Amino acid sequence: MSEPRRYRSDWRGAVQRLSADPRSVVAASVLLGLALLVAVGPMLAPHAPNAQLDITKLVHVPPSRAHLLGTDVYSRDVLARVLSGGRISLLFATSAVLVQTIVGTCVGLFAGLAGHRIDAIVMRGVDAGASVPRVLFLLALLAPLPHVPLWMLVLTVAFTGWFVTARLVRGEVRAIRTTEFVHAAHALGASRLRIAMRHLLPHVLGPVLVTSTLAVGHVIVLEAGLSWLGVGVQAPQASWGNIIADGTEFLSIAPWVSLAPGFCLVAVVLAASAFGDGLRDALAPGQLART
Amino acid sequence: MHALIQRIWHGFVVIALVATATFVLVRLAPGDPFAAALENARLTPALREQWRAAYGLDGSIGTQFAHWIASLARGDLGFSTSTNQPVSRAIAAALPNTLLLIGTSIVIAFMLGIWLGAVQAAGRGGIVDRCIGAITLIGNAVPDFWLALVMLLAGSYWLRLFPVGGVADLLLPLGASWPVLLLDRARHLVLPVLTMVILLVAPIARLQRTALLDRLGAEWVRTATAKGVARRTVFRRHAWRTALGPVVTMGGIALPSLFGGAVFIERVFAWPGMGRLAAEAVAARDYHLVVGCVLVGTVMVVIGSMLADHVSAWLDPRLTQDGFEPGRGLA
Numbered sequence: 032m033s034e035p036r037r038y039r040s041d042w043r044g045a046v047q048r049l050s051a052d053p054r055s056v057v058a059a060s061v062l063l064g065l066a067l068l069v070a071v072g073p074m075l076a077p078h079a080p081n082a083q084l085d086i087t088k089l090v091h092v093p094p095s096r097a098h099l100l101g102t103d104v105y106s107r108d109v110l111a112r113v114l115s116g117g118r119i120s121l122l123f124a125t126s127a128v129l130v131q132t133i134v135g136t137c138v139g140l141f142a143g144l145a146g147h148r149i150d151a152i153v154m155r156g157v158d159a160g161a162s163v164p165r166v167l168f169l170l171a172l173l174a175p176l177p178h179v180p181l182w183m184l185v186l187t188v189a190f191t192g193w194f195v196t197a198r199l200v201r202g203e204v205r206a207i208r209t210t211e212f213v214h215a216a217h218a219l220g221a222s223r224l225r226i227a228m229r230h231l232l233p234h235v236l237g238p239v240l241v242t243s244t245l246a247v248g249h250v251i252v253l254e255a256g257l258s259w260l261g262v263g264v265q266a267p268q269a270s271w272g273n274i275i276a277d278g279t280e281f282l283s284i285a286p287w288v289s290l291a292p293g294f295c296l297v298a299v300v301l302a303a304s305a306f307g308d309g310l311r312d313a314l315a316p317g318q319l320a321r322t
Numbered sequence: 323m324h325a326l327i328q329r330i331w332h333g334f335v336v337i338a339l340v341a342t343a344t345f346v347l348v349r350l351a352p353g354d355p356f357a358a359a360l361e362n363a364r365l366t367p368a369l370r371e372q373w374r375a376a377y378g379l380d381g382s383i384g385t386q387f388a389h390w391i392a393s394l395a396r397g398d399l400g401f402s403t404s405t406n407q408p409v410s411r412a413i414a415a416a417l418p419n420t421l422l423l424i425g426t427s428i429v430i431a432f433m434l435g436i437w438l439g440a441v442q443a444a445g446r447g448g449i450v451d452r453c454i455g456a457i458t459l460i461g462n463a464v465p466d467f468w469l470a471l472v473m474l475l476a477g478s479y480w481l482r483l484f485p486v487g488g489v490a491d492l493l494l495p496l497g498a499s500w501p502v503l504l505l506d507r508a509r510h511l512v513l514p515v516l517t518m519v520i521l522l523v524a525p526i527a528r529l530q531r532t533a534l535l536d537r538l539g540a541e542w543v544r545t546a547t548a549k550g551v552a553r554r555t556v557f558r559r560h561a562w563r564t565a566l567g568p569v570v571t572m573g574g575i576a577l578p579s580l581f582g583g584a585v586f587i588e589r590v591f592a593w594p595g596m597g598r599l600a601a602e603a604v605a606a607r608d609y610h611l612v613v614g615c616v617l618v619g620t621v622m623v624v625i626g627s628m629l630a631d632h633v634s635a636w637l638d639p640r641l642t643q644d645g646f647e648p649g650r651g652l653a
Contacts, residue, residue, distance in 0.1 A: 155335055155336065156339065158332070159335075159336040159339035159340050161578070162340060162578060162620055162624060162627075163340050163344075163616065163619075163620060164578045164579070164581040164585075164616075164619050164620075164623070165578065165579070165582055166582035166583075166585050166586075167581065167582060167585060167615070167616060167619060168616070170600070170601060170604050171347065171348055171600075171604050171612050171616065172347055174604040174605055175348070175604070175607055248463065252465040252466075255465055255467075255468075256465065256466070256467055256586060259467050259586075260585075260586075260589075260601065275467070275468060275471070279471060279590075282474065282475055282479070283475070283479045286479075289468070289471055293468040293471070296465050296468065297460070297463050297464055297465070297468075300462075300463035300464075300465070301459065301460065301462075301463040304462060305459070
């Protein structure tokens with residue numbers, strides 16, 4: 032059996048290693064830059080994201096000085112929509128990941144600390160959840176509903192995404208629950224809850240953080256996919272996914288509508304996964320040699 | 323042998339849970355397959371009841387579920403209201419197309435990914451390693467449906483090399499000879515398969531590279547080198563073979579997302595497979611077809627991950643000893 036991995040809570044060292052790694056720095060700058068751009072961009076943009084500028088003359092205008100990313104079929108400025116949609120997409124992904132991380136960590140801690148039978152039952156449920164094609168499941172769930180408010184969409188996506196975190200946390204907890212310091216805490220009279228929160232949680236926080244960073248990339252693509260299929264963020268509110276959907280029908284005559292938000296998605300996912308990798312290396316320097 | 327039975331039992335439990343959850347969830351939402359057609363003031367309530375009863379949509383969820391299980395035991399998946407045929411026939415028509423798409427993609431992606439990862443590991447830190455690494459990083463980040471659109475745009479609109487969609491050219495003469503048909507089918511396959519391969523190859527190559535580097539530093543590999551085994555043989559027989567384990571395991575784990583990806587790719591390329599069928603079934607509130615699609619998808623995922631576990635156990639004999647955990651490789 033492998034001995035329990037040790038994640039010392041060496042956060043300061045991790046931050047130092049992270050800022051010394053050019054890849055992570057670039058990734059973090061891209062993420063921060065994009066976040067800043069979508070936060071203040073819509074205020075600076077010359078056009079409103081939903082304004083139909085001139086539906087007879089300005090339909091499908093190619094990228095130009097006046098419209099940097101062109102206009103779509105309703106003569107809306109694509110740049111303004113990409114900025115405003117980015118706000119929704121990024122907010123959506125971060126909040127959904129936050130929720131799924133919390134749920135997954137709680138379930139994982141619970142299953143890891145519970146007895147064999149409860150653990151087995153919970154983990155079968157997790158296995159089942161992880162076996163379902165997520166997109167298909169969400170599609171089946173969301174398509175029949177007439178209008179899903181954004182917060183409910185976030186929760187629905189989050190509740191189909193916590194399985195991986197739960198599995199990870201449960202595995203880590205199983206590995207360290209029999210170590211001396213847990214026994215010591217138990218002997219000193221600490222309750223199960225206290226052991227979970229004060230002694231086990233800090234140990235799993237590192238890997239959980241890495242998984243969550245990587246999950247941001249997955250969820251932003253998932254949201255885009257659902258919106259593209261028409262069951263995610265609803266028009267007229269822009270999101271990167273439904274802007275791509277607006278352009279899909281006119282791909283051959285106005286490819287810029289679909290291309291621009293796609294490149295944004297690639298940038299975010301690329302940065303999130305690079306940062307996640309950097310974070311993993313920074314948190315577990317012993318494994319650095321492997322990559 | 324005991325372990326195998328246990329795995330099959332676990333797989334069965336997973337399938338049962340998924341089927342039950344889907345069955346209940348699709349019925350929780352308001353409306354039903356006939357909502358649009360039957361909620362009509364000109365029809366009497368009795369007539370509506372009669373129609374719902376005819377398609378097994380009356381009664382509580384519990385009774386419906388009992389009926390469904392009973393017919394499932396007879397191999398009957400129910401009747402698809404939107405395509406007006408038995409669910410099994412609708413799935414039988416779509417499944418081969420998806421299997422063709424996914425199967426071809428998996429085979430190509432695994433061969434390419436394993437080869438790329440090995441090339442990277444052999445020349446670790448070099449220019450080739452970095453270039454392939456950068457490409458796979460991007461392949462990991464591209465959204466599936468967007469990549470499919472870009473492929474369509476580039477391959478069909480700009481280059482005009484490949485058809486925009488479908489599985490076959492409908493205008494082919496009826497008596498076309500088989501090489502013509504085969505070529506036509508292949509031409510239709512290129513873009514969707516290319517899309518899927520790009521998406522698949524990136525994680526495979528990355529994992530293969532990591533696993534190989536890990537194995538190359540292992541004791542038994544160093545022992546083999548010390549014994550005087552040729553470098554090529556060490557690489558192939560000792561390191562490469564065991565490093566395949568995690569890759570195969572990942573293939574099993576990645577299956578659900580493959581089916582998810584099929585929804586998008588099939589939609590973009592108008593490929594009449596399971597993903598498209600499921601998406602259309604959902605839109606039409608075709609309960610039995612939705613449940614049938616999810617069920618078939620899950621069964622294939624479970625079988626796939628079981629196969630993956632057994633293949634990786636065969637590749638790395640240590641896995642069959644203790645420490646073997648289903649669904650989890652060595653990495």
